[in-house]
Amino acid sequence: MARTQGSHSDITGPKVREAALRLFARHGYAAVSMRQIAGEVGVQAGALYNYTPDKQSLLMDLMKGHMDELIAAWEHQSSARDPMAALEQFTRFHIRFHSKRPEAVFISYMELRNLNPENFIVIEALRRTYEDVLADILRAGVNKGEFSVPEPKVAAMAVIAMLTGVNTWYRDEGRLSLAQVEEIYWGMVRKTVAA
Amino acid sequence: MARTQGSHSDITGPKVREAALRLFARHGYAAVSMRQIAGEVGVQAGALYNYTPDKQSLLMDLMKGHMDELIAAWEHQSSARDPMAALEQFTRFHIRFHSKRPEAVFISYMELRNLNPENFIVIEALRRTYEDVLADILRAGVNKGEFSVPEPKVAAMAVIAMLTGVNTWYRDEGRLSLAQVEEIYWGMVRKTVAA
DNA sequence: GATTTAACTGAACATTCGTTCAAATCAATC
DNA sequence: GATTGATTTGAACGAATGTTCAGTTAAATC
Numbered sequence: 116m117a118r119t120q121g122s123h124s125d126i127t128g129p130k131v132r133e134a135a136l137r138l139f140a141r142h143g144y145a146a147v148s149m150r151q152i153a154g155e156v157g158v159q160a161g162a163l164y165n166y167t168p169d170k171q172s173l174l175m176d177l178m179k180g181h182m183d184e185l186i187a188a189w190e191h192q193s194s195a196r197d198p199m200a201a202l203e204q205f206t207r208f209h210i211r212f213h214s215k216r217p218e219a220v221f222i223s224y225m226e227l228r229n230l231n232p233e234n235f236i237v238i239e240a241l242r243r244t245y246e247d248v249l250a251d252i253l254r255a256g257v258n259k260g261e262f263s264v265p266e267p268k269v270a271a272m273a274v275i276a277m278l279t280g281v282n283t284w285y286r287d288e289g290r291l292s293l294a295q296v297e298e299i300y301w302g303m304v305r306k307t308v309a310a
Numbered sequence: 311m312a313r314t315q316g317s318h319s320d321i322t323g324p325k326v327r328e329a330a331l332r333l334f335a336r337h338g339y340a341a342v343s344m345r346q347i348a349g350e351v352g353v354q355a356g357a358l359y360n361y362t363p364d365k366q367s368l369l370m371d372l373m374k375g376h377m378d379e380l381i382a383a384w385e386h387q388s389s390a391r392d393p394m395a396a397l398e399q400f401t402r403f404h405i406r407f408h409s410k411r412p413e414a415v416f417i418s419y420m421e422l423r424n425l426n427p428e429n430f431i432v433i434e435a436l437r438r439t440y441e442d443v444l445a446d447i448l449r450a451g452v453n454k455g456e457f458s459v460p461e462p463k464v465a466a467m468a469v470i471a472m473l474t475g476v477n478t479w480y481r482d483e484g485r486l487s488l489a490q491v492e493e494i495y496w497g498m499v500r501k502t503v504a505a
Numbered sequence: 506g507a508t509t510t511a512a513c514t515g516a517a518c519a520t521t522c523g524t525t526c527a528a529a530t531c532a533a534t535c
Numbered sequence: 536g537a538t539t540g541a542t543t544t545g546a547a548c549g550a551a552t553g554t555t556c557a558g559t560t561a562a563a564t565c
Contacts, residue, residue, distance in 0.1 A: 127542085143423060145340035149523060161525075162543050170523065225420055228338060265494055266486070269479075273498055276475025277468045284467055291461070299461055303468055307502045322512080344553060356555075357513050365553065 130156045131166045135173050140218035144174050144229045174226060175234045181219040182241035188212055189248060198256030199305075205249055206304045207297050209278045214293055217282050224279070246271050253308060263310040274304055325351045326361045330368050335413035339369050339424045369421060370429045376414040377436035383407055384443060393451030394500075400444055401499045402492050404473045409488055412477050419474070441466055448503060458505040469499055 134155035138147040149170060153160040167173040189208060193201070213220050223238070230238060250271040256262030264270040278300060285296060329350035333342040344365060348355040362368045384403060388396070408415050418433070425433060445466040451457030459465040473495060480491060 141423065143338060143340050145338050146424065148521075150521085158542095159544055160523085161545075164524070165542065228336065229341065265497070269486070269491070269494055270498065272475055272479055273472045273495065276478070277472040280467055280471025283471070284464075291464070296464070299464055300468065302460070303465065303502050306504055307498050309501055343551075345551085353512095354514055355553085356515075359554070360512065 127156060127158065128166045131163055132177065136177055136218050139226065140221045144226045171231055174229060177219065178223050178238050181223050182238060185212060186241065186245055198252055198259055198261050201252045202256065203301055205252060206278065206301045210281055210297050210300060213279060213282055214285055220282055246275060249274060261310055262308040264308050270308060274307065322351060322353065323361045326358055327372065331372055331413050334369065334421065335416045339421045366426055369424060372414065373418050373433050376418050377433060380407060381436065381440055393447055393454055393456055396447045397451065398496055400447060401473065401496045405476055405492050405495060408474060408477055409480055415477055441470060444470060456505055457503040459503050465503060469502065
């Protein structure tokens with residue numbers, strides 16, 4: 116049994132996913148060929164099939180990996196506190212997490228329609244789980260009289276859309292720092308749901 | 311010169327654009343073949359080239375058509391009034407206009423990366439024009455002391471993202487009517503920029 | 506009813522696609 | 536240094552891609 120540690124697959128495997136992430140984000144899943152991915156990795160197309168059973172699984176792994184990371188990261192840093200503090204934490208977390216992985220975010224929003232039906236169901240469920248995190252925060256705030264939102268789930272969708280929108284224009288080299296962006300958005304979110 | 315009026319092209323031309331709109335929205339530009347479009351129209355693939363010079367132009371026509379319509383529709387119904395009334399008008403207009411053409415909206419947001427460079431520039435300019443409509447309303451409101459937003463352009467992006475997000479979940483058959491959705495979002499937008 | 510020409514067919518074009526697989530390669534173990 | 540097995544190559548597969556075009560069809564004009 117040769118090469119069980121530090122083998123090439125430890126290098127090539129991640130490189131395949133990174134190349135797929137970059138190319139899918141830039142050109143779209145359907146527009147990227149396995150040969151393009153292989154080219155970025157520095158390997159022939161056939162070698163990719165040591166790391167993924169097919170192209171669809173490659174997409175699914177990227178999307179599921181992103182959603183799992185998102186939910187795990189939130190659960191890890193989320194500390195139970197009052198609704199206002201939880202909302203601020205969620206707002207800042209969402210902006211920071213999403214701005215750090217624009218490619219994965221892009222793919223996860225754009226390539227849903229290229230998932231086969233069973234994969235689609237899985238990703239949709241994860242997305243709903245994340246949306247419900249915010250909806251629950253809003254409901255708690257309404258119960259406490261701190262927030263005023265007629266439809267918590269709708270408000271959650273609105274806030275998430277607003278926050279995710281940062282990715283469409285924010286650039287690290289831009290005029291505003293991420294910390295400034297966080298402040299601006301937290302100000303808007305707070306007012307949006309204010310009682 | 312036979313068949314200059316009421317010819318088949320008056321029927322087939324629109325059918326081609328409708329089929330392309332539906333299929334591009336459902337499966338994505340890159341995933342849709344000219345033969346699929348032709349199949350929906352009830353014609354062979356070659357016949358499509360009587361109505362578009364190539365696939366790229368078909369996409370560009372749909373996107374430019376949508377953006378032109380959007381801007382023209384706003385300019386047509388926009389009546390110069392105070393910032394608060396203008397913001398309410400913009401909010402309701404955006405939700406109504408976008409909810410009526412979900413496929414064109416979807417394509418215009420998702421297929422930007424499939425435009426060739428010169429087409430991309432055109433669409434981006436139109437999008438900026440529309441964003442600036444809202445940014446100008448916000449600036450006017452700030453000057454009048456009615457709104458409080460530290461960064462009008464950022465706030466405009468946030469509000470547009472929030473409003474466009476309606477399309478991701480709103481369904482005509484759903485629990486909430488479009489009029490109710492309008493009310494909920496106007497309430498949130500008003501608070502978001504409130505002084 | 507002959508003529509005209511817009512509209513469309515159907516086949517072909519050179520490429521490219523995702524995927525498979527026998528053979529070659531190469532690094533770690535014995 | 537021979538052996539082993541993970542890793543990769545390179546060619547091949549059938550199917551599908553966007554686009555072209557000579558030829559056919561059919562509707563409006565004369």
